[in-house]
Amino acid sequence: MPLSTPNDPGAPAGRTESYDLVVVGAGPAGLAGAVAAAERGLSVALLDGDAQLGGQFYRHPAPGLGAAAPEALHHGWAAFDALRRRWEGSGGVHLPQHHVWTVAGERAATPGAGADGASWVVHAVTGPDGDDERSVAVRGRAVLLATGAAERHLPFPGWTLPGVIGAGGAQAMLKSGLVLPGGRVVVAGSGPLLLAVASSMVTAGARVPALVEASGYLGYARRPDVLATGPGKLVEAAGLVTRLLGRGARPYPRHAVVRAHGTERVEAVTVARLDGDWRPVPGTERRVPCDAVAVGHGLVPRIDLATALGCETRRTVDGAVALVVDPAQRTSVPGLWSAGETAGVGGALLAMTEGELAGTAVAARLRGVSVARPSARTRSLLRTRARLRAFADLMAAAHRPGDGWPAWLDDDTEVCRCEEVTAGRIGEAVEDLGAGDARTVKLLTRAGMGWCQGRVCGPAVACLATRGGRGAEQRPLPASPERRSPAVPVRLSTLAALDPDPGED
Amino acid sequence: MPTRHPTAASDVIVVGAGMIGAACAYYASRAGLSVTVLDRGPVAGGTTGAGEGNLLVSDKEPGPELDLALLSHRLWLELAPALRAEAEFEPKGGLVVASDETRLDALRRFAKAQGDAGVVTVEIPGDRLHDLEPRLAEGLAGAFHYPQDAQVQPALAASHLLRAAGARLRLGEEVTALLTGPDGAVRGVRTANGSRLHAPRVVNAAGTWGGAFARLAGTELPVLPRRGFVLVTEPLPRLVRHKVYAADYVADVASDSAALQTSAVVEGTPAGPVLIGATRERVGFDRTPSTEALRRLALGAARLFPVLAGVRVMRAYAGFRPYLPDHLPAIGPDPRVPGLLHACGHEGAGIGLAPATGLLVSRFLTGTAPGLDIRPFRPERFSPELLGETA
Amino acid sequence: MTRNIPYTVRLQPGENMPRRLGRSTDPRPPAPLSLVDARPGPPVEFTFDGRALTALPGQSLAAALWAAGITSWRTTRGGGRPRGAFCGIGQCFDCLITVNGRPNRRACLVPAAPGDVVTTQEGHGRAALDPQ
Known part of the structure; x- marks a missing residue:
């Protein structure tokens, strides 16, 4: 029996449906959490911007495309399929195409207050891109934020040319739309995702003339200690490389794409060898013709909803900002749980592990069950999590961007794609005006003030901002996570039509 | 570019690199004083960076705040055109x-x-x-x-005023103590990294945190x-x-x-x-x-x-x-701590009132007549027992 | 909301290759459609800047435009430079496009619908609001 049913009479009046648990994000972490909670008797709403379950990792073609074998583009599809079936039998409510823009805390006095006295209203806009007229609010006694990750980008001259796309973006477009950005796709950047992307591109029929990896390519795979902790069969990556080579993909370890050429779209790239700090080594440049570039430097957690609520964060090994969670996946804000990439990027298996831990913990909390003696299953999940987190940290360290990457920027390289702010202008703000952090650079240059609100340029701007300049002889400025609210754009009319708060008059 | 002499003494230390601190530094510097500006965070990191940049007379009823706003309006127009342009000054009305x-x-x-x-x-x-x-x-x-209503981009306004001031800028450096002499008079500040910066005058331009700084300095301001x-x-x-x-x-x-x-x-x-x-x-x-x-x-x-x-x-x-409780800023010397001046508590009007505030502070620092009735802005006005002594 | 791009690479080539690919004698790599054994429904007809195009049912506008060899459908506010899809997951807003007169739609998220009139978005896409 759910502890409270949707629309229970105890809930405040209005159109807001109430659940025990509201899960934001239907990827591996959110889905696993929703399943665990629903199977333990909680009423669960699972919100996601996409039309289908799966998140980015298990992104798959729309039903209209009639893909009989979506697993051909996926790894571990069976695990997802099993989880999806369990969810469908759990009685939980899936709210697809719901883009959550804010999570608002309610007063502890609210009837039906949930875990730790908190109660939450999760606000979403609807439609494929959140532009439909209808907006929705659901109330939860607990909230699980499983908002995943986004790709980290380091700008380079020409990266704004059409045809230069995110490596994850190329993968996503292929997984959902069954399309390629061109016939010859240079895959570049850093991180294990690149291998998967190159493999997908080749499998789907593209040529990969260059596979460019800034770190020591597969260096970690040669370390037996790392391999021993590795969750997957990393050694098979070597087999993959061999196969990519067979398809004409040329690997460029310790190289970077330092320039994209073209006028209306990308026609070629310059690849250069990097020194240990990722500075291009003069004289090593070579030009590689291509139709597209799929580029990315690993992933960074997406935690806008959490930081807006003041959740505590930590700096990860590779310089990203992730949420601090306890062994039960609780954030520092009572009543808010988080699982998966938000707590530190670590892959789908870790996300599912954490999701299950979170769903189990929420159920125990709301049902008042003591967790002093965790079950055998929980203990096993905790061990898996520890092992995968350790492995993720090793991977993150191996692919941490080198300090010298800004050497491949020109003064006129656009760093902020939305507001077209160049590296030169950011340099002026840092050198002449005393900006020493991303927020101040933003205030002085508009870098990060456009449509994406710095979600793309933020990590790069933060690097550029802390490199020196006026006042730099002092100790480093305290880093605080950027608060970005709303998490997605919302129409003014949607805000104007929110239910009035009677307590505010 | 400012000169960098971390250990050198200056005539005045301004605590706060927001718009008010920038204006204080600018006018003090124009009056011939050497200025050091300290902030525990970045430039424009507090209220300055969160505002819209209002230079308004329209919302002010006749009284001391309007007088300050009208003076500020004149001062904005007297600033160098290049500085106005860099601050994105717009006389939009x-x-x-x-x-x-x-x-x-x-x-x-x-x-x-x-x-x-x-x-x-x-x-x-x-x-x-x-x-x-x-x-x-x-x-x-x-x-x-x-x-007369106008707008600036406040972070740009503050940072370009600071640059024009030529002040020594020390960012990410929190003041941990006010240094005073045996007579109780200000001698400078100590900062979190252990530096001792010397100056006979310290200006509290810490904005929303001005009350906390006042307490640190051994006085009181209910911001x-x-x-x-x-x-x-x-x-x-x-x-x-x-x-x-x-x-x-x-x-x-x-x-x-x-x-x-x-x-x-x-x-x-x-x-x-x-x-x-x-x-x-x-x-x-x-x-x-x-x-x-x-x-x-x-x-x-x-x-x-x-x-x-x-x-x-x-x-x-x-x-x-x-x-502040009466919705007016505190501008001027604090009689309780000789050498300490306050320039904070401007509520939502700080960007607009900054030039007038900076000018008044520079006149206090140089001992020039303020040219405006400053009694409504006296920092000690919330401690009635002190008013008699200084009225 | 979930953005779980794969991180840990656990490739198992034999297991994940479609049967057709397993044959090393096949000289042509398969197109993405045959890879997942797709049998799409009837195509969706729409226009882009007046040009008649088709999308497979369920494909995003960005995917349909890519399939037609089109990689840019927006010009920037400042420099008037061409842009198209970049992040592919609705995060970067680079792929903004005007659909049936409504600007600022994310082409990587919005599916093509029959009869859509899709146009390149110039700058902010809100020229219609300009009182001048």
Whole structure:
């Protein structure tokens, strides 16, 4: 029996449906959490911007495309399929195409207050891109934020040319739309995702003339200690490389794409060898013709909803900002749980592990069950999590961007794609005006003030901002996570039509 | 570029690298003093970076704050044109609209009094409103145009004033103690990294944290935060030309300035987004989003400019206005700590009032006559037992 | 909301290759459609800047435009430079496009619908609001 049913009479009046648990994000972490909670008797709403379950990792073609074998583009599809079936039998409510823009805390006095006295209203806009007229609010006694990750980008001259796309973006477009950005796709950047992307591109029929990896390519795979902790069969990556080579993909370890050429779209790239700090080594440049570039430097957690609520964060090994969670996946804000990439990027298996831990913990909390003696299953999940987190940290360290990457920027390289702010202008703000952090650079240059609100340029701007300049002889400025609210754009009319708060008059 | 002599003494240390601190540094430097500016965070990291950059006379009733605003208005126009351009100074003018005849009458009386105090006001009849603001809602009774109202981009204004001041800038460095001599007079400050910076005068320009700094300095100033939210829309063509707000806001000002709550104030920016302010709440330093504040702002803005209903809000953020109980800033020397001056508590008007504040502070520092009745701004006015001694 | 791009690479080539690919004698790599054994429904017809195009049912506008060899459908506000899809997951807003007169739609998220009139978005896409 759910502890409270949707629309229970105890809930405040209005159109807001109430659940025990509201899960934001239907990827591996959110889905696993929703399943665990629903199977333990909680009423669960699972919100996601996409039309289908799966998140980015298990992104798959729309039903209209009639893909009989979506697993051909996926790894571990069976695990997802099993989880999806369990969810469908759990009685939980899936709210697809719901883009959550804010999570608002309610007063502890609210009837039906949930875990730790908190109660939450999760606000979403609807439609494929959140532009439909209808907006929705659901109330939860607990909230699980499983908002995943986004790709980290380091700008380079020409990266704004059409045809230069995110490596994850190329993968996503292929997984959902069954399309390629061109016939010859240079895959570049850093991180294990690149291998998967190159493999997908080749499998789907593209040529990969260059596979460019800034770190020591597969260096970690040669370390037996790392391999021993590795969750997957990393050694098979070597087999993959061999196969990519067979398809004409040329690997460029310790190289970077330092320039994209073209006028209306990308026609070629310059690849250069990097020194240990990722500075291009003069004289090593070579030009590689291509139709597209799929580029990315690993992933960074997406935690806008959490930081807006003041959740505590930590700096990860590779310089990203992730949420601090306890062994039960609780954030520092009572009543808010988080699982998966938000707590530190670590892959789908870790996300599912954490999701299950979170769903189990929420159920125990709301049902008042003591967790002093965790079950055998929980203990096993905790061990898996520890092992995968350790492995993720090793991977993150191996692919941490080198300090010298800004050497491949020109003064006129656009760093902020939305507001077209160049590296030169950011340099002026840092050198002449005393900006020493991303927020101040933003205030002085508009870098990060456009449509994406710095979600793309933020990590790069933060690097550029802390490199020196006026006042730099002092100790480093305290880093605080950027608060970005709303998490997605919302129409003014949607805000104007929110239910009035009677307590505010 | 500023000179860098971390250990050298200066004539004055300004604590706070926001707009007020920048203006204090600028005018002190122009008066021939050597200045060091310290901030525990970055430039414009507090209220300055969270505001819209209002230089307003329109919302002020006749009195000491309006006098300060009018002086500031003149000073903005006296700044070098290059500096004004870098601060994105826009003499856009304000438009205060009245929805009905009753409100228009109240606005007329208010504007008349302002006019007597030196504010330029022009009544715009309801049928001419669209000449000034083509996208304004239909059916409004009328408005008053305030050509002296202007806008700057506050973070740019503060950082370029600081650069023009040529002050030594020490960022990310928190003051941990005020250094005083045996007579209790200021000798400088100690900072978190152990540095001892010497100066016979210290200016508290710590904004919302000015009360905390006053306590650190062994005195008292009841500065409290008053939260405000601002909505930022997607980039748009210039469909809002002035700073536009409803007369209810003014009526509130005229009757009881403490009762201001949530009149929407709408304006365009050179970069494209429309900014919508301004709520006022006393909730401490809580930045978590308030959907009720967003609802009220959105509703108010869409009533003034129905065309905005369909555009999207990209960002909503909170800032904290530093306010004092009588809603006037504290400007001037603190008789309790010789050598300490205050320049904080400007609530939502700090960007506009900064030049006048900086000029007054520089006159105190140099012993020049302030040229304005400064009694309403005395920092010790909240400690009645002290007023007798210094009145 | 979930953005779980794969991180840990656990490639198992034999297991994940479609049967057809397993044959090393096949000289042509398969197109993405045959890879997942797709049998799409009837195509969706729409126009882009007046040009008649088709999308497979369920494909995003960005995917349909890519399939037609089109990689840019927006010009920037400042420099008037061409842009198209970048992040592919709705995060970067680079792929903004005007659909049936409504600007600022994310082409990587919005599916093509029959009869859609899709146009390149110039700058902010809100010229219609300009009072001048």
